Amino acid sequence: MFNMLNLIRNEHMKLFKQFSTWVMVGLLVLVLLIVGIATKYLADSQTSENWKMQLQAENQQLTEQKEQVPDIGKSHDVLEERIAINQYRIDHDIPPIENKTLWGFMNSATNLTSLVTLFTIVIAAGIVAGEFSWGTIKLLLIRPVSRSKILLSKFMTTLLFALYNLFILFISSFIFGAIFFGFEGKELPYLAFVDGEVVERNMITHILTLYGLNSVDLIMMVTFAFMISTVFRNRSLAVGLSIFLMFTGQQVVMLLSEYEWVKYILFANTNLSQYMNGQPLVEGMTMTFSITVLLVYFILFVTMSWTIFQRRDVAN
Amino acid sequence: MERNPIVQMKNVTKKIGPKTIIDDLTLDIYRGEVFGFLGPNGAGKTTTIRLMAGLIELTDGDILINGHSIQKNFEKAIAHVGGIIENPEMYKFMSGYDNLVHYARMFPEKISQERIDEVVRLVGMEKRIHEKVKSYSLGMRQRLGLAQALLHSPSLLILDEPTNGLDPAGIREVRNYLRNIAHEQNIAVFVSSHLLSEIQLMCDRVGIIQNGKLISVESVSNLVENREYVAVRIETEPVQKTYELLKQSYPDKKVTITDQAIQMEAKREDLPDINKLLVTNGIAVYEIMSNKGTLEEKFLEMTGGNIDV
Structure with missing residues (x-):
């Protein structure tokens, strides 16, 4: 155990002594800052003083839509949910969360987790392949430490890097949000629709849930990049392939969504929020199903990485 | 021990x-x-x-x-x-x-x-x-x-x-x-x-x-020490005559002319005889030098000249 801790310390030292790592962390904060400034000075306010009237108008529209559209899958449920939440806002005098508020900003900042995914893919792609391209793998592996432990320390360091970045994103979105938009409306809750009823939830809990849901995609793509990096010892291939799949995976799944088997594709399952609001991609998919599929892929990626890394002849 | x-x-x-x-x-x-x-x-x-x-x-x-x-x-x-x-x-x-x-x-x-x-x-x-x-x-x-x-x-x-x-x-x-x-x-x-x-x-x-x-x-x-033959370099005048003479007397040995001098392999105990042979035939001998056996030569011998230097 002590041994493992030392290995992780080593990987951290190697990671954070590289300038490029800090560039990525800096870039994340910079992008967030730019989004903050843009929101404050460029974006229009979506809601005004008479938000109640707007919501009422929206509800009317939604009700009409509900009558026109046939009830396929859960399409009516989605509409009903929005109507119920809007009505709840009007009844309880809870205005919608505006973009130009602390909560609004922190909510939209959760979209930047895809940037964290991107950066972590780059780290995952380099953390094993780098040792091979630097030639340092030879001196690394002639120590009284098993190869599987070395690989584990690298994998854990990669995931920790993602965690640090998510933490930085969360904290700096709070700081920037507070600086740009103040604390107005901080008492407003998040409204969730559970079992046909609207419930008030703590906003921070909701934002953290969003981070959690986005992390599913992050972990899967990073594990994939890690596997490619280990199997092919090629950083560019690992980065390229992972990012390509990250951007096209969802679209391909959408295109193929009429087929039943599409539900076994990884990307049909990475978005767990499909079960919380809205309908799943393929009829009959459940949260348990998706989690099972995700676990199978995860175990597959990890087994591939470990088996190949342990058996590989280091001869370059 | x-x-x-x-x-x-x-x-x-x-x-x-x-x-x-x-x-x-x-x-x-x-x-x-x-x-x-x-x-x-x-x-x-x-x-x-x-x-x-x-x-x-x-x-x-x-x-x-x-x-x-x-x-x-x-x-x-x-x-x-x-x-x-x-x-x-x-x-x-x-x-x-x-x-x-x-x-x-x-x-x-x-x-x-x-x-x-x-x-x-x-x-x-x-x-x-x-x-x-x-x-x-x-x-x-x-x-x-x-x-x-x-x-x-x-x-x-x-x-x-x-x-x-x-x-x-x-x-x-x-x-x-x-x-x-x-x-x-x-x-x-x-x-x-x-x-x-x-x-x-x-x-x-x-x-x-x-x-x-x-x-x-x-x-x-x-x-390094256990070597029967050593490489010998002999500087004489005239070179061509020396070459022919040695070739005749030691037909089973490899004799060559490089850099205006004779190169050949010989047993150490043969060296006085070679010297005598040359002198009695009126050849001016300036130098007879036997290379100390180096590992490199031994190595070349063993691997047939395929050397990585």
Whole structure:
């Protein structure tokens, strides 16, 4: 155990002594800052003083839509949910969360987790392949430490890097949000629709849930990049392939969504929020199903990485 | 003196596809000796070193280090080994010191800061150890490589071309240092080198490998001294006449003219006769020089001129 801790310390030292790592962390904060400034000075306010009237108008529209559209899958449920939440806002005098508020900003900042995914893919792609391209793998592996432990320390360091970045994103979105938009409306809750009823939830809990849901995609793509990096010892291939799949995976799944088997594709399952609001991609998919599929892929990626890394002849 | 081998290679065989890279190699290496490993390019030197370090899997046979199999009991076997495999590649974006700290953390028993400072002094890197490795010359990287290999006081030191990139003073220093630790601290040092003269000066025993087969293991002193024939260079006037005369008298020997002088192989005891023959035939003899046998010649003899220098 002590041994493992030392290995992780080593990987951290190697990671954070590289300038490029800090560039990525800096870039994340910079992008967030730019989004903050843009929101404050460029974006229009979506809601005004008479938000109640707007919501009422929206509800009317939604009700009409509900009558026109046939009830396929859960399409009516989605509409009903929005109507119920809007009505709840009007009844309880809870205005919608505006973009130009602390909560609004922190909510939209959760979209930047895809940037964290991107950066972590780059780290995952380099953390094993780098040792091979630097030639340092030879001196690394002639120590009284098993190869599987070395690989584990690298994998854990990669995931920790993602965690640090998510933490930085969360904290700096709070700081920037507070600086740009103040604390107005901080008492407003998040409204969730559970079992046909609207419930008030703590906003921070909701934002953290969003981070959690986005992390599913992050972990899967990073594990994939890690596997490619280990199997092919090629950083560019690992980065390229992972990012390509990250951007096209969802679209391909959408295109193929009429087929039943599409539900076994990884990307049909990475978005767990499909079960919380809205309908799943393929009829009959459940949260348990998706989690099972995700676990199978995860175990597959990890087994591939470990088996190949342990058996590989280091001869370059 | 009763000596137990620190390394036992038993019928080591490595095949990659249909190609046999190392063919049934059996060799023992003892504590307290510097063992030189010689062979032309592609003979299997580096492959053997990688097999010893557990970087590649054996196809057949076994390698025991301090009695532990490198295959089945890797962590125990490798704990006694320090080494440089090929070039001493380090993390260039970190300082030399950080590199050492990195490797020091990978041993089960704690390696103290004092020990790190000690090896830094040993390889003479005190002044620049806190600079980034990127700024180091090849010689300095070689020293740092040696430092990381010595950190945990191994009982077997495997060094691939250890004097590569060092200046003559550095080479002598390393050579003396390696002989010293081998003989005084009873460490086995396994050195591969293409500099035959180096091996001759540094090693106690030498193994010669060709096409994956170990063709000879001898002590360096035996190898150099036990030679029947020596190369002789004879400077005379006129050269052509000398050539014809020698050709006639020693028809079974190879005689050539190079650089206006005669080159031939002869037994040492033949030299007075050759001299006499030339003088009585009215040839002016300026110089007869017999080359001291070097390992290089022996090596060329054995491997048929295929030499990696």
